[in-house]
Amino acid sequence: MLEVKSVTRMFGQKAAVDRASFRIDGPAFVGIIGRSGAGKSTFLRMMNRLVDASSGEILVDGCNVLALKGREARAWQSQCAMIFQQFNLVPRMDVASNVLHGILNRRSTLQTMFNHWPRADILRALEILDRLGIAEQAPKRAEALSGGQQQRVAIARALMQDPRIILADEPIASLDPMNAQVVMDTLKRINVEDGRMVIANLHTLDTARRYCDRVIGMRDGRIVFDGTPDQLSTGVARDIYGADASFNESATSTAIPADAAADKDWAAQMLA
Ligand SMILES: Nc1ncnc2c1ncn2[C@@H]1O[C@H](COP(=O)(O)OP(=O)(O)OP(=O)(O)O)[C@@H](O)[C@H]1O
DSSP, rough: EEEEEEEEEEEEEEEEEEEEEEEEEOOOEEEEEESSTSSSHHHHHHHTTTSSSSSSEEEEEEGGGGOOHHHEEEEEHHHHEETTTTTTOOOOSSSSHHHHHGGGSSSSSSHHHHOOOOOHHHHHHHHHHHTTTTTGGTSSSHHHHHHHHHHHHHHHHHHOOOOOHHHHHHHHTTTTTTHHHHHHHHHHHHHHHHEEEEEEEOOOHHHHHHHHHHEEEEEETTTEEEEEEGGGOOOHHHHHTOOOOTTTTGGOOOOOHHHHHTTHHHHHHHOO
16 A cells, blocks of 8 residues: 655755655554654655655555645645644634644635635534544634643544544654553554554654554664564664663653553543
8 A cells, every 4th residue: 555665855965764665555553763863754744745755756556646746746645644743733723623624725715714614524523523532622722722632633633634644743742641642542543443544753662562563663764673563672672773782761661650540541531
Protein backbone atom coordinates (compact mmCIF):
# COMPACT_ATOMS: atom_id res chain seq x y z
CA MET A 1 0.00 0.00 0.00
CA LEU A 2 2.72 2.50 1.02
CA GLU A 3 6.21 2.37 -0.41
CA VAL A 4 8.83 4.95 0.44
CA LYS A 5 11.69 4.87 -2.06
CA SER A 6 14.95 6.63 -1.33
CA VAL A 7 13.29 9.85 -0.12
CA THR A 8 15.72 12.67 0.57
CA ARG A 9 15.32 16.25 1.74
CA MET A 10 18.28 18.59 1.66
CA PHE A 11 18.48 21.86 3.58
CA GLY A 12 21.55 23.48 2.03
CA GLN A 13 24.35 20.91 2.30
CA LYS A 14 22.59 18.97 5.05
CA ALA A 15 20.35 15.98 4.40
CA ALA A 16 17.50 16.23 6.94
CA VAL A 17 16.17 12.95 5.50
CA ASP A 18 18.71 10.81 3.68
CA ARG A 19 17.50 8.13 1.22
CA ALA A 20 14.74 6.80 3.48
CA SER A 21 13.14 3.61 2.17
CA PHE A 22 10.53 1.29 3.67
CA ARG A 23 7.31 -0.41 2.77
CA ILE A 24 4.08 -0.84 4.74
CA ASP A 25 1.55 -3.30 3.40
CA GLY A 26 -1.45 -3.02 5.70
CA PRO A 27 -3.06 -0.42 7.96
CA ALA A 28 -0.29 -0.70 10.56
CA PHE A 29 0.46 1.50 13.56
CA VAL A 30 3.98 2.72 12.80
CA GLY A 31 6.17 4.65 15.22
CA ILE A 32 9.14 6.73 14.13
CA ILE A 33 11.69 7.30 16.87
CA GLY A 34 14.98 9.10 17.08
CA ARG A 35 16.64 11.98 18.86
CA SER A 36 15.83 15.61 18.16
CA GLY A 37 16.96 16.59 14.65
CA ALA A 38 16.94 13.01 13.31
CA GLY A 39 14.54 13.99 10.50
CA LYS A 40 11.24 12.62 11.83
CA SER A 41 9.16 15.79 11.34
CA THR A 42 10.66 16.51 7.94
CA PHE A 43 9.73 13.03 6.81
CA LEU A 44 6.08 13.34 7.94
CA ARG A 45 5.87 16.79 6.37
CA MET A 46 7.09 15.42 3.06
CA MET A 47 4.47 12.69 3.20
CA ASN A 48 1.78 15.28 3.75
CA ARG A 49 3.32 17.58 1.12
CA LEU A 50 3.90 20.41 3.56
CA VAL A 51 7.58 20.17 2.58
CA ASP A 52 8.86 19.18 -0.87
CA ALA A 53 11.24 16.26 -1.16
CA SER A 54 14.57 16.83 -2.91
CA SER A 55 14.39 13.36 -4.47
CA GLY A 56 12.72 9.98 -4.11
CA GLU A 57 9.18 8.66 -4.34
CA ILE A 58 6.35 7.84 -1.97
CA LEU A 59 4.05 5.40 -3.70
CA VAL A 60 0.54 4.94 -2.37
CA ASP A 61 -1.16 2.15 -4.26
CA GLY A 62 1.36 2.72 -7.02
CA CYS A 63 0.84 6.51 -7.28
CA ASN A 64 3.81 8.77 -6.44
CA VAL A 65 2.19 11.31 -4.11
CA LEU A 66 5.33 13.46 -4.14
CA ALA A 67 4.69 14.27 -7.81
CA LEU A 68 1.06 15.38 -7.36
CA LYS A 69 0.24 19.01 -8.10
CA GLY A 70 -2.60 21.44 -7.43
CA ARG A 71 -5.98 19.86 -6.81
CA GLU A 72 -4.54 16.33 -6.75
CA ALA A 73 -1.97 17.30 -4.14
CA ARG A 74 -4.74 18.83 -2.00
CA ALA A 75 -6.83 15.68 -2.41
CA TRP A 76 -3.87 13.65 -1.17
CA GLN A 77 -3.43 16.00 1.81
CA SER A 78 -6.99 15.29 2.87
CA GLN A 79 -6.24 11.56 2.60
CA CYS A 80 -3.38 11.83 5.08
CA ALA A 81 -4.52 14.05 7.93
CA MET A 82 -1.89 15.46 10.21
CA ILE A 83 -1.97 16.10 13.93
CA PHE A 84 0.64 18.13 15.75
CA GLN A 85 2.26 18.42 19.16
CA GLN A 86 0.63 21.81 19.79
CA PHE A 87 -2.82 20.67 18.57
CA ASN A 88 -3.10 23.63 16.09
CA LEU A 89 -6.71 24.38 17.00
CA VAL A 90 -8.28 27.83 16.75
CA PRO A 91 -8.26 28.60 20.49
CA ARG A 92 -11.21 31.03 20.66
CA MET A 93 -13.42 28.99 18.37
CA ASP A 94 -15.80 26.38 19.76
CA VAL A 95 -14.85 22.73 19.64
CA ALA A 96 -17.49 21.69 17.08
CA SER A 97 -16.38 24.42 14.63
CA ASN A 98 -12.76 23.36 15.08
CA VAL A 99 -13.75 19.82 14.10
CA LEU A 100 -15.74 21.08 11.10
CA HIS A 101 -12.62 22.93 9.96
CA GLY A 102 -11.26 19.51 8.98
CA ILE A 103 -13.35 19.80 5.82
CA LEU A 104 -12.91 23.54 5.26
CA ASN A 105 -11.20 23.00 1.92
CA ARG A 106 -14.31 21.26 0.56
CA ARG A 107 -16.49 24.37 1.01
CA SER A 108 -17.00 27.60 -0.86
CA THR A 109 -15.61 30.87 0.51
CA LEU A 110 -19.16 32.20 0.91
CA GLN A 111 -20.26 29.26 3.03
CA THR A 112 -17.14 29.68 5.14
CA MET A 113 -17.68 33.46 5.57
CA PHE A 114 -21.17 32.93 6.94
CA ASN A 115 -20.09 29.93 8.99
CA HIS A 116 -22.82 27.90 7.36
CA TRP A 117 -22.37 24.15 7.73
CA PRO A 118 -24.72 21.54 6.30
CA ARG A 119 -26.65 19.73 9.01
CA ALA A 120 -25.18 16.37 7.97
CA ASP A 121 -21.64 17.70 8.55
CA ILE A 122 -22.58 19.08 11.98
CA LEU A 123 -24.10 15.74 12.98
CA ARG A 124 -21.02 13.91 11.80
CA ALA A 125 -18.74 16.22 13.79
CA LEU A 126 -20.82 15.58 16.92
CA GLU A 127 -20.79 11.85 16.24
CA ILE A 128 -17.00 11.84 16.03
CA LEU A 129 -16.69 13.90 19.23
CA ASP A 130 -19.04 11.44 20.92
CA ARG A 131 -16.94 8.52 19.74
CA LEU A 132 -13.84 10.14 21.24
CA GLY A 133 -15.66 10.75 24.54
CA ILE A 134 -15.79 14.55 24.36
CA ALA A 135 -19.23 15.30 22.90
CA GLU A 136 -20.22 17.47 25.86
CA GLN A 137 -17.27 19.78 25.11
CA ALA A 138 -18.68 20.66 21.65
CA PRO A 139 -19.96 24.18 22.52
CA LYS A 140 -16.92 25.19 24.57
CA ARG A 141 -14.02 27.22 23.26
CA ALA A 142 -11.08 24.99 22.41
CA GLU A 143 -8.81 26.99 24.72
CA ALA A 144 -10.98 26.02 27.71
CA LEU A 145 -10.12 22.32 27.35
CA SER A 146 -7.25 20.35 28.86
CA GLY A 147 -4.31 19.44 26.60
CA GLY A 148 -5.52 15.84 26.28
CA GLN A 149 -9.00 16.98 25.34
CA GLN A 150 -7.59 19.47 22.81
CA GLN A 151 -5.54 16.73 21.18
CA ARG A 152 -8.67 14.58 20.93
CA VAL A 153 -10.42 17.52 19.23
CA ALA A 154 -7.50 17.64 16.79
CA ILE A 155 -7.95 13.91 16.16
CA ALA A 156 -11.68 14.48 15.63
CA ARG A 157 -10.84 17.24 13.11
CA ALA A 158 -8.53 14.80 11.32
CA LEU A 159 -11.26 12.11 11.27
CA MET A 160 -13.69 14.61 9.77
CA GLN A 161 -11.55 14.38 6.62
CA ASP A 162 -12.11 10.60 6.60
CA PRO A 163 -8.40 10.05 5.91
CA ARG A 164 -6.72 6.79 4.98
CA ILE A 165 -3.62 7.69 6.95
CA ILE A 166 -3.16 9.72 10.12
CA LEU A 167 0.24 11.33 10.52
CA ALA A 168 0.94 12.36 14.10
CA ASP A 169 3.97 14.56 14.80
CA GLU A 170 4.87 14.08 18.47
CA PRO A 171 1.17 13.88 19.44
CA ILE A 172 1.82 13.42 23.14
CA ALA A 173 4.97 15.45 23.67
CA SER A 174 3.05 18.29 25.39
CA LEU A 175 0.87 16.06 27.56
CA ASP A 176 1.18 14.64 31.05
CA PRO A 177 1.41 10.81 31.22
CA MET A 178 -2.28 10.26 31.89
CA ASN A 179 -3.48 12.44 29.01
CA ALA A 180 -0.76 10.95 26.81
CA GLN A 181 -2.21 7.51 27.42
CA VAL A 182 -5.76 8.63 26.60
CA VAL A 183 -4.55 10.17 23.32
CA MET A 184 -2.46 7.12 22.33
CA ASP A 185 -5.38 4.81 23.19
CA THR A 186 -7.58 6.95 20.93
CA LEU A 187 -5.13 6.72 18.02
CA LYS A 188 -4.85 2.96 18.51
CA ARG A 189 -8.63 2.56 18.48
CA ILE A 190 -8.87 4.47 15.22
CA ASN A 191 -6.14 2.29 13.76
CA VAL A 192 -7.71 -1.00 14.84
CA GLU A 193 -11.42 -0.21 14.48
CA ASP A 194 -11.29 1.85 11.28
CA GLY A 195 -8.29 0.21 9.62
CA ARG A 196 -6.61 3.60 9.11
CA MET A 197 -2.84 3.58 9.03
CA VAL A 198 -1.23 5.67 11.76
CA ILE A 199 2.35 6.92 11.48
CA ALA A 200 3.43 8.69 14.64
CA ASN A 201 6.68 10.40 15.55
CA LEU A 202 7.29 9.46 19.14
CA HIS A 203 9.96 10.59 21.53
CA THR A 204 9.52 7.85 24.11
CA LEU A 205 10.53 4.24 23.68
CA ASP A 206 7.94 2.76 25.97
CA THR A 207 5.13 4.38 23.95
CA ALA A 208 6.59 3.00 20.72
CA ARG A 209 6.88 -0.48 22.24
CA ARG A 210 3.38 -0.42 23.66
CA TYR A 211 1.35 0.91 20.74
CA CYS A 212 3.22 0.21 17.52
CA ASP A 213 3.17 -2.82 15.23
CA ARG A 214 6.31 -1.53 13.61
CA VAL A 215 9.02 0.86 14.72
CA ILE A 216 11.33 2.85 12.46
CA GLY A 217 14.42 4.36 14.04
CA MET A 218 16.04 7.42 12.45
CA ARG A 219 19.46 8.85 13.11
CA ASP A 220 21.00 11.79 11.23
CA GLY A 221 18.31 11.54 8.55
CA ARG A 222 18.86 7.84 7.89
CA ILE A 223 16.72 4.87 8.82
CA VAL A 224 18.92 2.81 11.12
CA PHE A 225 16.25 0.44 12.47
CA ASP A 226 13.07 -1.02 11.03
CA GLY A 227 11.44 -3.79 13.00
CA THR A 228 8.91 -4.91 15.56
CA PRO A 229 8.71 -3.54 19.11
CA ASP A 230 10.16 -6.87 20.33
CA GLN A 231 13.31 -6.25 18.33
CA LEU A 232 13.74 -2.82 19.88
CA SER A 233 16.21 -3.86 22.57
CA THR A 234 18.07 -1.42 24.78
CA GLY A 235 21.17 -1.95 22.61
CA VAL A 236 19.26 -1.09 19.44
CA ALA A 237 17.73 1.95 21.13
CA ARG A 238 21.19 3.04 22.17
CA ASP A 239 22.30 2.94 18.52
CA ILE A 240 19.26 4.91 17.37
CA TYR A 241 19.69 7.61 19.99
CA GLY A 242 23.44 7.65 19.60
CA ALA A 243 23.86 7.33 23.33
CA ASP A 244 26.76 5.68 25.11
CA ALA A 245 26.63 2.84 27.65
CA SER A 246 25.12 5.19 30.21
CA PHE A 247 21.96 5.40 28.06
CA ASN A 248 19.02 5.25 30.40
CA GLU A 249 15.68 4.18 28.99
CA SER A 250 13.70 5.73 31.79
CA ALA A 251 14.87 9.13 30.53
CA THR A 252 12.63 8.57 27.51
CA SER A 253 9.72 7.14 29.47
CA THR A 254 6.19 8.43 29.86
CA ALA A 255 5.15 5.60 32.18
CA ILE A 256 2.35 6.46 34.55
CA PRO A 257 3.35 6.10 38.20
CA ALA A 258 1.63 3.14 39.93
CA ASP A 259 -0.67 5.20 42.16
CA ALA A 260 -1.70 7.40 39.25
CA ALA A 261 -2.40 4.31 37.12
CA ALA A 262 -4.80 3.06 39.79
CA ASP A 263 -6.75 6.27 39.33
CA LYS A 264 -6.76 5.89 35.57
CA ASP A 265 -10.39 4.86 35.17
CA TRP A 266 -11.51 7.66 37.37
CA ALA A 267 -9.29 10.06 35.44
CA ALA A 268 -10.53 8.80 32.09
CA GLN A 269 -14.09 9.61 33.20
CA MET A 270 -13.07 13.03 34.39
CA LEU A 271 -11.23 13.71 31.14
CA ALA A 272 -14.11 12.60 28.98
N1 LIG B 1 13.22 24.60 7.31
C1 LIG B 1 14.44 24.14 7.63
N2 LIG B 1 15.54 24.80 7.27
C2 LIG B 1 16.78 24.33 7.58
N3 LIG B 1 16.99 23.20 8.27
C3 LIG B 1 15.92 22.51 8.68
C4 LIG B 1 14.59 22.93 8.38
N4 LIG B 1 13.70 22.02 8.92
C5 LIG B 1 14.47 21.08 9.52
N5 LIG B 1 15.78 21.36 9.38
C6 LIG B 1 16.90 20.56 9.89
O1 LIG B 1 16.71 19.23 9.47
C7 LIG B 1 17.09 18.33 10.49
C8 LIG B 1 15.91 17.41 10.84
O2 LIG B 1 14.90 18.17 11.51
P1 LIG B 1 13.52 17.55 11.95
O3 LIG B 1 12.71 18.65 12.57
O4 LIG B 1 12.94 16.82 10.82
O5 LIG B 1 13.99 16.51 13.05
P2 LIG B 1 13.11 15.76 14.16
O6 LIG B 1 13.67 14.40 14.26
O7 LIG B 1 11.68 15.90 13.84
O8 LIG B 1 13.47 16.59 15.46
P3 LIG B 1 12.49 17.13 16.61
O9 LIG B 1 12.07 15.92 17.36
O10 LIG B 1 13.36 18.06 17.39
O11 LIG B 1 11.37 17.84 15.89
C9 LIG B 1 17.57 19.17 11.65
O12 LIG B 1 18.96 19.28 11.58
C10 LIG B 1 16.93 20.51 11.40
O13 LIG B 1 17.70 21.54 11.93
